[in-house]
Amino acid sequence: MRGSRSAIAAAITGLLAVGLTACGGSSSSSKSSASGGSSTTSGVQSIPLKPGENPSGQSLTGGKKGGTLTELSNGDFEHLDPGSAYYALDYQVVQATDRPLFSYPPNSASTIRPDLATAIPTTANGGITDGGKTVTVHITPGIHYSPPVNREVTAQDVAFALERGANPNVGNAYWPAYFGSASPAPLEGSTASSYKGGPLKGIQTPNKTTIVFHMTKPGAATLISALSLPLSSPLPPEFVGPLDKHAPTTYGTNYLVAVGPYMIQADKSGKVSGVGYNPGKNETLVRNPNWNAKLDWRPAYLNEIKVNVGGDSTVIGQQVLKGSDQVQLDTVAQAVVKQAYQQYPAQITFTPGSGMHYLTLDTQHGVFKNVNIRRAVYAALDRAAIVKARGGALVAEPGTHFIYPGSIGYAQAGGAAGPSVAWNTNVNGNVAEAHKLMVAAGYHSGKYTGNDQTQVVYGQGGNGPAIAQIVANAMTEIGLHPKVSGVDQSTMYSKYCGVPKQEIDSCPTAGWIRDFADPLSILLPTFYGPAIVPTNNSNWSQQNDPAINSAMEKAAAIQNPAAHAQAWANVDKMLVNDAVAVPEDFDNQPNIESKDVAGVNMLWNEGTWDLAFTSLKNP
Amino acid sequence: MTTYIIRRILWGIVLIILVSALTFLFFNVFPSADPAVLRAGRNGSPQTIAYIRHELGLDRPVYVQFWNYMKGIFLHFNFGYSFYSGASVLDLIKDRLPATISLTVGAAIFWLLMGIPIGILSAVKRGGFLDRTAMGGALVFVSMPTFWLGLIVLFLFADDIGQWHVFPGANSYVGLTVSPVDWFTSLILPWFVLAATSAAIYSRVLRGSLIETMGEDYIRTARAKGLKENRVVWRHGVRSAITPVVTIFGLDVGALLGGAVITETVFDIPGIGRLNYDAIIHSDFPIVQGTVILAALFIVVANIIVDIAYAYLDPRVRY
Numbered sequence: 001m002r003g004s005r006s007a008i009a010a011a012i013t014g015l016l017a018v019g020l021t022a023c024g025g026s027s028s029s030s031k032s033s034a035s036g037g038s039s040t041t042s043g044v045q046s047i048p049l050k051p052g053e054n055p056s057g058q059s060l061t062g063g064k065k066g067g068t069l070t071e072l073s074n075g076d077f078e079h080l081d082p083g084s085a086y087y088a089l090d091y092q093v094v095q096a097t098d099r100p101l102f103s104y105p106p107n108s109a110s111t112i113r114p115d116l117a118t119a120i121p122t123t124a125n126g127g128i129t130d131g132g133k134t135v136t137v138h139i140t141p142g143i144h145y146s147p148p149v150n151r152e153v154t155a156q157d158v159a160f161a162l163e164r165g166a167n168p169n170v171g172n173a174y175w176p177a178y179f180g181s182a183s184p185a186p187l188e189g190s191t192a193s194s195y196k197g198g199p200l201k202g203i204q205t206p207n208k209t210t211i212v213f214h215m216t217k218p219g220a221a222t223l224i225s226a227l228s229l230p231l232s233s234p235l236p237p238e239f240v241g242p243l244d245k246h247a248p249t250t251y252g253t254n255y256l257v258a259v260g261p262y263m264i265q266a267d268k269s270g271k272v273s274g275v276g277y278n279p280g281k282n283e284t285l286v287r288n289p290n291w292n293a294k295l296d297w298r299p300a301y302l303n304e305i306k307v308n309v310g311g312d313s314t315v316i317g318q319q320v321l322k323g324s325d326q327v328q329l330d331t332v333a334q335a336v337v338k339q340a341y342q343q344y345p346a347q348i349t350f351t352p353g354s355g356m357h358y359l360t361l362d363t364q365h366g367v368f369k370n371v372n373i374r375r376a377v378y379a380a381l382d383r384a385a386i387v388k389a390r391g392g393a394l395v396a397e398p399g400t401h402f403i404y405p406g407s408i409g410y411a412q413a414g415g416a417a418g419p420s421v422a423w424n425t426n427v428n429g430n431v432a433e434a435h436k437l438m439v440a441a442g443y444h445s446g447k448y449t450g451n452d453q454t455q456v457v458y459g460q461g462g463n464g465p466a467i468a469q470i471v472a473n474a475m476t477e478i479g480l481h482p483k484v485s486g487v488d489q490s491t492m493y494s495k496y497c498g499v500p501k502q503e504i505d506s507c508p509t510a511g512w513i514r515d516f517a518d519p520l521s522i523l524l525p526t527f528y529g530p531a532i533v534p535t536n537n538s539n540w541s542q543q544n545d546p547a548i549n550s551a552m553e554k555a556a557a558i559q560n561p562a563a564h565a566q567a568w569a570n571v572d573k574m575l576v577n578d579a580v581a582v583p584e585d586f587d588n589q590p591n592i593e594s595k596d597v598a599g600v601n602m603l604w605n606e607g608t609w610d611l612a613f614t615s616l617k618n619p
Numbered sequence: 620m621t622t623y624i625i626r627r628i629l630w631g632i633v634l635i636i637l638v639s640a641l642t643f644l645f646f647n648v649f650p651s652a653d654p655a656v657l658r659a660g661r662n663g664s665p666q667t668i669a670y671i672r673h674e675l676g677l678d679r680p681v682y683v684q685f686w687n688y689m690k691g692i693f694l695h696f697n698f699g700y701s702f703y704s705g706a707s708v709l710d711l712i713k714d715r716l717p718a719t720i721s722l723t724v725g726a727a728i729f730w731l732l733m734g735i736p737i738g739i740l741s742a743v744k745r746g747g748f749l750d751r752t753a754m755g756g757a758l759v760f761v762s763m764p765t766f767w768l769g770l771i772v773l774f775l776f777a778d779d780i781g782q783w784h785v786f787p788g789a790n791s792y793v794g795l796t797v798s799p800v801d802w803f804t805s806l807i808l809p810w811f812v813l814a815a816t817s818a819a820i821y822s823r824v825l826r827g828s829l830i831e832t833m834g835e836d837y838i839r840t841a842r843a844k845g846l847k848e849n850r851v852v853w854r855h856g857v858r859s860a861i862t863p864v865v866t867i868f869g870l871d872v873g874a875l876l877g878g879a880v881i882t883e884t885v886f887d888i889p890g891i892g893r894l895n896y897d898a899i900i901h902s903d904f905p906i907v908q909g910t911v912i913l914a915a916l917f918i919v920v921a922n923i924i925v926d927i928a929y930a931y932l933d934p935r936v937r938y
Contacts, residue, residue, distance in 0.1 A: 076897065168666070248671070310884070310888075311884065311885070315885065319788070498656070
């Protein structure tokens with residue numbers, strides 16, 4: 001998904017930005033514990049994490065039952081309907097109230113486990129057949145919905161939930177990419193332009209606990225990963241169906257039911273609006289009375305979670321650090337990160353692999369059609385400066401390729417250093433190398449000699465202007481004439497960078513957060529040619545190289561995990577080689593808690609607090 | 620007077636329609652995020668976006684959208700539905716308005732109680748220690764940005780994060796009907812922050828106006844007739860001098876009722892200002908339009924009340 005969370009939070013907190021400068025000392029990888037690890041590429045020294053700040057070693061057991069946790073957040077939720085939810089904050093609630101077929105445990109960003117399903121389908125257990133085109137999933141019996149539905153969950157409910165993803169009234173953002181027409185292995189029947197939800201040939205339910213998926217091409221590995229998304233969480237058709245007839249659906253805004261350990265407080269009819277959910281104000285989660293702990297792998301220690309939305313991020317940070325039984329839900333203000341790191345080290349965690357940002361380069365129009373000019377910008381860009389602009393080494397590290405830390409294929413793609421091509425090796429920017437590449441591009445002076453302006457559109461909030469300036473400097477070094485314009489981040493995506501016919505040459509504040517650990521979710525929506533759409537396009541560079549497209553299709557079809565990872569790593573290398581964009585930074589997400597909270601971070605979801613594992617030390 | 624009021628009300632309605640039309644125009648002409656795209660999500664297909672645009676009525680000409688919107692308001696009192704959440708705009712406004720009214724009315728009382736006496740005393744004791752101190756202090760408060768002052772008072776006096784745990788801090792607001800005591804205490808700091816700058820301005824304005832008024836011939840006549848100085852100042856001086864204050868008071872209250880977004884954000888008070896801010900972030904045009912109409916309505920009403928008040932304060936004013 002697009003990095004909107006980072007962008008919005010940055011817009012709100014940017015006025016109080018305090019750049020964290022590297023303070024030397026021993027280097028450590030943000031993935032390892034504070035005791036050390038390999039240093040990052042020269043130019044940015046990592047800041048050592050103190051004990052407890054890396055959430056990788058958190059215990060998932062032994063918490064105390066009871067108590068009420070208060071979450072404070074400047075930003076609000078977007079969608080609480082699991083069919084529409086596509087945002088880190090939404091995922092936190094949906095993960096506590098719903099049960100997709102598969103999930104990531106909080107302490108893993110890459111290893112999937114069964115949730116509603118009884119097992120991960122494999123060839124050995126008969127879950128993957130027909131050369132990877134058919135996937136069979138069995139669900140756990142005896143799981144019940146919360147009131148007022150109450151009845152047992154069935155496989156038909158899962159089918160209904162998935163099929164409604166194609167309903168425009170639900171507006172699911174990833175249905176086409178992983179299940180429908182833009183997927184390399186779409187479900188049978190999903191690609192018909194007339195299909196807008198309803199029974200689908202590609203999803204069959206032979207009995208109450210079995211779902212069989214039929215794809216048009218082999219794609220089992222990716223399908224299983226995609227079924228970790230909230231869309232696969234079961235919903236009762238008799239309750240949700242009538243609500244879906246509204247445009248947009250009123251399920252999620254007015255009514256909700258749950259199958260997880262928690263539910264949003266509702267009245268007897270299941271209405272949550274004005275009861276447990278007030279948009280822009282607050283939300284209350286209570287225990288689901290029909291939840292059976294024996295049928296769930298999560299402990300659900302807390303009795304209640306109260307979410308308060310609104311307020312200034314700096315004030316929220318102070319309230320959490322100095323208060324009790326509180327956590328911050330959204331991104332921490334930069335000034336608070338520094339204060340927490342220095343004064344409250346036991347109350348802050350930094351989660352690696354929380355997304356990345358990159359500089360997009362329009363490969364189809366203008367100066368950036370020339371691959372060597374793209375490589376020259378890549379070489380010239382000072383990525384270390386961008387890390388500093390984003391807040392320093394605690395919250396970011398220089399980007400060196402596109403599969404970011406914590407994702408499958410990251411190590412195979414080169415790890416922290418990335419592919420060792422000339423334009424990638426120096427994160428401080430190498431102007432001499434950039435000039436050489438401009439000569440290769442046909443400009444013997446080493447600089448662009450044309451008169452065309454290079455259109456650069458960036459998101460204005462937070463550190464956007466600083467990053468745009470760094471990018472403009474790099475372009476100027478090689479003789480380009482950047483014309484830089486700042487707009488609201490949402491406008492940048494929806495009216496400029498996401499609209500191919502606008503032919504925006506470059507967008508320096510684009511970001512991406514993966515949907516699941518499979519690198520397909522990082523590379524396919526953003527660099528796959530057939531994924532280019534006229535509006536709301538996420539392939540901002542408009543990359544459409546047939547060789548790269550073909551490599552992605554082949555990688556998506558590989559079922560063997562090791563070969564799958566290597567194939568995507570090779571795609572990543574092709575993208576770096578072609579300089580289709582310039583990776584700017586890999587994000588580490590800071591999260592804070594009060595001193596008496598035993599928080600557990602979801603490593604796969606930007607480190608947001610896992611409500612089903614978090615507990616209070618003194619409930 | 621009655622004819623005047625009716626005429627003002629009718630012109631007020633025309634003004635509100637004009638403001639609505641301008642808002643429609645700005646939203647459609649100047650770059651802003653496409654609400655259909657935002658609603659469709661990050662990977663929304665062109666077909667989904669087109670469908671959503673149609674369902675929200677955004678594919679119709681602007682003048683048709685505006686006509687339908689105005690019809691909805693005047694015939695059904697329907698301000699539309701949020702593009703984002705689907706909630707009724709009117710319901711959202713009704714939900715948030717009490718907080719904004721609480722904040723505005725309380726702050727208004729604060730700044731009148733502070734600004735008017737200080738302004739009068741400064742004028743009466745002009746040039747003295749009290750005058751210099753009061754005006755110096757007023758200058759300081761006028762110079763303080765509301766956002767900064769809000770953070771400072773929280774970091775000094777909030778009971779959770781402050782140096783001295785005196786008053787409830789951010790996110791402590793509750794409705795009057797929930798707990799009157801908690802309601803009152805939760806608003807003390809926001810009232811002070813909102814009132815500080817206005818009180819400073821009012822004291823300076825009233826001081827200048829009163830000094831000028833006290834030099835008028837009729838004041839000299841009143842003194843010559845042997846009236847006590849207190850009576851001269853209050854009955855004759857302040858009554859005339861306060862008209863500029865009444866003018867700006869009406870505008871200030873009208874504007875604040877449209878939402879004090881900075882104070883509401885700093886103190887996490889769920890009022891109209893924050894509703895409007897969130898709607899702008901999400902390109903949720905129906906809410907933006909609804910809050911703009913509300914703000915325009917408050918300004919129009921405030922101005923009418925101010926004009927009526929003039930007639931009572933200043934006998935020279937006749938309509």
